[in-house]
Amino acid sequence: MTFARLIAATAASLTLAGAVAAQDTSIIVQSTTSTANSGLYDYLLPIYTGESGITVNVVAVGTGQAIKNAENCDGDLLLVHAKPSEEKFVAAGYGTQRTDLMYNDFVIVGPESDPAGVAGMSDVEAALTKISEAGALFASRGDDSGTHKKEVALWKAAGVDPTAASGAWYRETGSGMGATLNAGIGMGAYVMTDRATWISFQNKQDYSVEVEGDEALFNQYGVIPVNPEHCPSVKIEAAQDFADWLVSEAGQAAIAAYEVDGQQLFFPNAAGS
Amino acid sequence: MSDLSDLRMTDAVRIPRRRAAYAPSLPLLPLRVSGLRLDIAQGALLDGVELTLPRHGCTVIMGPNGAGKSILLKLLHGLLAPSAGSVSWNGLPATEATARQALVFQKPVLLRRSVAANLDFVLKARGGDRARRDALLADVGLAHKARQPARSLSGGEAQRLALARALATDPEVLFLDEPTASLDPASVQVIERIVGEACARGTRIVFVTHDIGQARRIADDVVFLHRGRVAEHSAAAEFFPEPQSQAARDYLAGRIVL
Amino acid sequence: MQDIGEAFRLALSLVLSGDADLFEIVGLSLQVSLSATLIACAIGLPVGALVAVSRFRGRGAVLVLINALMGLPPVVVGLLVYLYLSRSGPLGFLGLLYTPGAMIVAQTILIVPIVAALSRQVLEDLHGEYAEQFRSLCLTRWQSITTLLWDGRYALMTVGLAGFGRAAAEVGAVIIVGGNIDHLTRVMTTAIALETSKGDLPLALALGIILLVIALGVNAGVQMLRMSAARQASLGAAHV
Numbered sequence: 001m002t003f004a005r006l007i008a009a010t011a012a013s014l015t016l017a018g019a020v021a022a023q024d025t026s027i028i029v030q031s032t033t034s035t036a037n038s039g040l041y042d043y044l045l046p047i048y049t050g051e052s053g054i055t056v057n058v059v060a061v062g063t064g065q066a067i068k069n070a071e072n073c074d075g076d077l078l079l080v081h082a083k084p085s086e087e088k089f090v091a092a093g094y095g096t097q098r099t100d101l102m103y104n105d106f107v108i109v110g111p112e113s114d115p116a117g118v119a120g121m122s123d124v125e126a127a128l129t130k131i132s133e134a135g136a137l138f139a140s141r142g143d144d145s146g147t148h149k150k151e152v153a154l155w156k157a158a159g160v161d162p163t164a165a166s167g168a169w170y171r172e173t174g175s176g177m178g179a180t181l182n183a184g185i186g187m188g189a190y191v192m193t194d195r196a197t198w199i200s201f202q203n204k205q206d207y208s209v210e211v212e213g214d215e216a217l218f219n220q221y222g223v224i225p226v227n228p229e230h231c232p233s234v235k236i237e238a239a240q241d242f243a244d245w246l247v248s249e250a251g252q253a254a255i256a257a258y259e260v261d262g263q264q265l266f267f268p269n270a271a272g273s
Numbered sequence: 274m275s276d277l278s279d280l281r282m283t284d285a286v287r288i289p290r291r292r293a294a295y296a297p298s299l300p301l302l303p304l305r306v307s308g309l310r311l312d313i314a315q316g317a318l319l320d321g322v323e324l325t326l327p328r329h330g331c332t333v334i335m336g337p338n339g340a341g342k343s344i345l346l347k348l349l350h351g352l353l354a355p356s357a358g359s360v361s362w363n364g365l366p367a368t369e370a371t372a373r374q375a376l377v378f379q380k381p382v383l384l385r386r387s388v389a390a391n392l393d394f395v396l397k398a399r400g401g402d403r404a405r406r407d408a409l410l411a412d413v414g415l416a417h418k419a420r421q422p423a424r425s426l427s428g429g430e431a432q433r434l435a436l437a438r439a440l441a442t443d444p445e446v447l448f449l450d451e452p453t454a455s456l457d458p459a460s461v462q463v464i465e466r467i468v469g470e471a472c473a474r475g476t477r478i479v480f481v482t483h484d485i486g487q488a489r490r491i492a493d494d495v496v497f498l499h500r501g502r503v504a505e506h507s508a509a510a511e512f513f514p515e516p517q518s519q520a521a522r523d524y525l526a527g528r529i530v531l
Numbered sequence: 532m533q534d535i536g537e538a539f540r541l542a543l544s545l546v547l548s549g550d551a552d553l554f555e556i557v558g559l560s561l562q563v564s565l566s567a568t569l570i571a572c573a574i575g576l577p578v579g580a581l582v583a584v585s586r587f588r589g590r591g592a593v594l595v596l597i598n599a600l601m602g603l604p605p606v607v608v609g610l611l612v613y614l615y616l617s618r619s620g621p622l623g624f625l626g627l628l629y630t631p632g633a634m635i636v637a638q639t640i641l642i643v644p645i646v647a648a649l650s651r652q653v654l655e656d657l658h659g660e661y662a663e664q665f666r667s668l669c670l671t672r673w674q675s676i677t678t679l680l681w682d683g684r685y686a687l688m689t690v691g692l693a694g695f696g697r698a699a700a701e702v703g704a705v706i707i708v709g710g711n712i713d714h715l716t717r718v719m720t721t722a723i724a725l726e727t728s729k730g731d732l733p734l735a736l737a738l739g740i741i742l743l744v745i746a747l748g749v750n751a752g753v754q755m756l757r758m759s760a761a762r763q764a765s766l767g768a769a770h771v
Contacts, residue, residue, distance in 0.1 A: 059710035073618030178728025203730030
């Protein structure tokens with residue numbers, strides 16, 4: 001094969017690839033692994049696309065990376081769960097406005113042996129203190145994600161600095177939720193996870209929810225269209241349309257209707273509904 | 274011989290790249306070589322070579338292994354740069370004469386493609402056509418193998434193809450470095466015939482061989498190399514009956530040449 | 532360990548049931564990695580050939596550099612390509628990020644050094660055999676390069692396969708620049724990473740088995756091509 005033909009064939013395949021991306025009616029949502037891994041988008045998006053004709057492409061990364069990508073204009077909509085960071089994002093002019101979308105909660109899962117004896121507790125600060133005093137293994141995301149930020153805040157409230165024991169009983173995986181669960185379960189460590197990921201997680205082994213029900217474990221998701229004044233490339237109409245749908249009665253009902261194993265994973269709480 | 278195989282890629286003897294394009298004007302002959310020397314780290318392979326070749330004919334270079342025959346060919350053909358001395362093809366340095374010459378190596382280097390394509394490869398650059406290619410193949414007795422992979426040819430066939438390829442470039446000088454060593458008699462005969470015909474057409478032949486019978490058949494004059502020097506250069510009619518040097522006498526008599 | 536048996540059963544049923552999502556992912560994997568391999572060969576083979584036939588100052592340093600680049604971590608390539616293709620990056624206007632095009636670019640960068648370094652070695656060996664004949668024929672550098680590339684074609688197929696293998700197996704680069712978007716940029720490796728993070732280890736492993744089978748298929752295809760060409764060229768191929 002001549003080089004000319006090689007290059008022609010390649011150019012054709014690149015053009016093809018570009019053509020797929022060039023559809024005007026598609027937007028990119030920068031979102032979190034917890035929402036994507038739980039299967040929520042697989043359920044919601046076909047409903048929305050069927051109604052609107054707009055294709056929604058989800059990039060699922062940690063909240064920290066999602067926000068960073070959106071700041072770089074690499075997304076049209078941000079759907080994450082770290083309210084202080086989200087408010088900063090909007091205040092800095094990267095997003096138009098933040099709307100509460102839905103919530104679920106965090107839980108602490110642990111092995112059947114429960115080495116710190118926290119099973120059944122609902123006071124998360126007390127539970128964390130007990131884990132640290134027992135020196136029981138605890139696997140942290142350690143990746144600046146929404147879940148990680150929440151966990152750090154909880155340790156702080158409990159008056160414990162777990163990073164002093166980093167590498168000892170406190171293990172920072174620097175990975176996504178699923179990878180951290182796999183690692184934590186592999187080493188017999190407690191893990192703080194959002195309930196949605198946990199319910200749909202399929203490698204539970206002898207793990208179960210040990211700590212739940214504390215108001216401090218509340219996990220709020222917000223949705224923010226990326227600001228077209230900062231990012232001219234943003235498809236703001238389509239992004240706003242999807243955001244509006246999510247907080248509309250239809251969208252909120254769809255979120256509430258999503259279940260795994262008979263359990264509702266997310267609880268819609270948009271202000272307008 | 275393979276005297277040179279270990280140093281052919283060494284930087285010490287590398288020569289500058291030449292352009293392939295050329296405009297033949299003056300004839301390349303006569304050739305004048307003076308004070309030619311080639312050094313490698315272990316010493317001089319050739320030293321003080323003086324040689325003049327006339328316009329026409331078939332010169333045979335003989336000499337014991339290690340005498341420097343292959344190296345002399347490569348210096349004359351411009352594949353190696355001398356350490357000292359000069360090669361003058363009617364005024365042109367060797368490196369500027371390369372494109373008007375061809376060299377048939379002892380071990381033919383054929384491209385990994387068909388017999389015909391090996392000829393097309395050189396004919397294309399020189400405007401040769403299919404008819405020319407088919408004539409060349411027929412001449413060396415390979416017309417029936419035109420579509421075969423060149424690498425599947427026997428030793429004799431491969432060397433005949435290498436000779437055909439060399440002739441396809443219409444060389445004014447044709448070097449052959451022991452082309453018939455270890456070939457079957459039929460191939461030897463074909464090669465000698467074709468070389469003789471080329472010589473008769475006016476192509477200057479410079480032929481290295483150890484085969485005394487072959488040398489007697491084709492040589493007009495003989496250059497006898499010994500220890501990197503020209504021990505003797507005389508007409509074939511004088512050389513074979515009455516070699517002048519002791520080394521040549523020993524060589525022709527089949528004795529160890531000291 | 533029961534996961535492994537489960538994975539084989541699952542892999543088989545996925546393939547036999549003609550799972551549309553699976554075939555879409557497999558198709559995209561092949562499109563991206565084969566495109567990257569073709570581009571990388573179009574760039575890397577001439578570079579390898581040029582270095583093989585050339586002697587210049589600093590050649591040793593160039594060789595060390597090319598060889599070292601073979602070890603480029605995919606995630607670093609992904610990050611660099613992301614920074615360039617990001618909307619806020621210098622090439623953001625192309626709108627390539629989160630498209631198969633971006634994945635092709637990243638994988639191409641990843642494997643160009645592999646193709647260049649391996650082809651340089653193959654062609655330098657071949658050139659050692661041809662060099663004197665080429666000089667006798669007064670070939671230009673360009674003629675030398677094209678002749679070496681053609682005559683070394685069978686060995687270079689293996690070089691291409693090495694590049695394809697690296698491209699098809701990497702996940703670090705494509706997950707950053709592709710985003711692992713369902714039905715758009717999800718390929719075998721990012722799907723495997725996703726299923727692993729969902730804790731669905733049997734499905735992840737099943738996808739891994741299918742990826743392995745695809746790699747086997749591509750290699751077998753090239754091998755058959757080589758053998759049929761070798762039958763035509765009999766000894767010609769035996770030499771390479």
